[in-house]
Amino acid sequence: MxxxxxxxxxxxxxxxxxxxxxxxxxxxxxxxxxxxxxxSLEMRSIGKPYALEKLHGWYGELPEYQDIRARRNELVExxxxxxxxxxxKGCRELLSWLKTEGWTIAIATSTSxxxxxxxxxxxxxxxxxxxxxxxxxxxxxKPSPDxxxxxxxxxxxxPEDVYAVEDAPNGVKSAYRAGLKVIMVPDQTPPDEExxxxxxxxxxxxxxxxxxxxxxx
Numbered sequence: 285m286x287x288x289x290x291x292x293x294x295x296x297x298x299x300x301x302x303x304x305x306x307x308x309x310x311x312x313x314x315x316x317x318x319x320x321x322x323x324s325l326e327m328r329s330i331g332k333p334y335a336l337e338k339l340h341g342w343y344g345e346l347p348e349y350q351d352i353r354a355r356r357n358e359l360v361e362x363x364x365x366x367x368x369x370x371x372x373k374g375c376r377e378l379l380s381w382l383k384t385e386g387w388t389i390a391i392a393t394s395t396s397x398x399x400x401x402x403x404x405x406x407x408x409x410x411x412x413x414x415x416x417x418x419x420x421x422x423x424x425x426k427p428s429p430d431x432x433x434x435x436x437x438x439x440x441x442x443p444e445d446v447y448a449v450e451d452a453p454n455g456v457k458s459a460y461r462a463g464l465k466v467i468m469v470p471d472q473t474p475p476d477e478e479x480x481x482x483x484x485x486x487x488x489x490x491x492x493x494x495x496x497x498x499x500x501x
Contacts, residue, residue, distance in 0.1 A: 288446045289382060289497075290435050290464070291413075292329060293393040295451040295471040297490075298403055299370040301328060303360045305472060311356035315348045325472060328452035331394050331425010369407045372469070374491030379412045381494050390415040390439060392431045392448070392459075397421075415439060427454040432462035449493065453479050467493055 295301030308327055309319040323342065327335060339346050346352070382389050390413055393400055397418050404410035417435040419425030436443045448459030451471035456479050459466045465484035468475055475486065485496050 287386070287497075288388040288390070288436075288439055288441045289449065290390045290392050290432065290446060290459075291449045292451060292455045293391050293395055293400055293403070295328065295372075296449055296455075296469060297372055297375055297391075297409070298407055299372050300360075300364070300403065301451065301471050303363050304328070304356070307356045307359040307363075310359060311352050312343075314355060315352050317343050317346075317352075328472065329394055329426050329450070329455035329458075331419040331428065331431075334425060334427065334454075364403075369403055371407055371409070372471075373489040374493075375409070378490040378493055379409060383412065388439060388441075389413050390417065390435055392417045392435045394419045394425050394431075425458075427457035427461070429458055429462035432459050432464055436462070436464075447484070447497070449490075456482055467496060469493070 291297055294304065304327065305321070305324045308324045309321070312319045326338065330338065336349060339349065379389065391400065393416070395403070395418065397416060400416050400418060401410060404413070415435065415438055417431055417438065419431045422430035422434050424430045432448060433443065436446055443463035446464045448464040448466045450456045450459055450466060450468055453475070456466050456468055456475070460482040466482060467485045467487055468479070468483050469487045469490055475483065487493050487496060
């Protein structure tokens with residue numbers, strides 16, 4: 285039986301989550317709304333419908349939502365253009381090992397397919413993945429399990445035979461609810477007690493996953 289691993293993208297493979305953490309509050313502030321850092325952290329790896337639901341809970345109807353989201357994207361893109369897209373520690377090492385060992389490698393992300401391909405191409409790793417599955421391809425985004433279930437369906441694998449690599453709570457919940465074995469590489473914050481109970485393993489960086497998978501062989 286082939287071995288399959290599915291990665292989240294932002295904050296897991298690419299060091300981009302820090303920009304969303306920074307620019308959600310700035311974009312909202314420009315439209316007269318205040319977002320604390322704690323609130324911004326709750327937006328990590330969250331599908332668009334859930335993001336809108338959360339924002340409505342904080343700010344009410346929020347008629348400027350599309351403009352605010354577009355402004356956030358504009359600010360993120362400007363920073364990425366200036367600084368480039370950085371890979372998370374151990375990314376190249378892990379991907380190289382997985383390819384050598386014959387693993388099927390895919391992505392399940394809340395980012396659109398256009399931006400996902402653009403970011404991965406600029407980072408030099410687009411060709412490492414057999415499929416990229418985005419939450420706008422399914423009914424509900426993370427933390428619902430849909431994107432991981434759909435990825436497993438496309439790859440023709442059973443969720444219980446697949447590893448998921450995530451950096452944030454919403455992504456962990458999505459993969460766990462789909463039945464995958466979740467390895468967390470925390471990005472902005474460590475897992476709390478609730479999230480820790482959902483994990484198969486926790487790793488300090490991506491390269492540590494090699495040892496985890498070798499021990500499972």
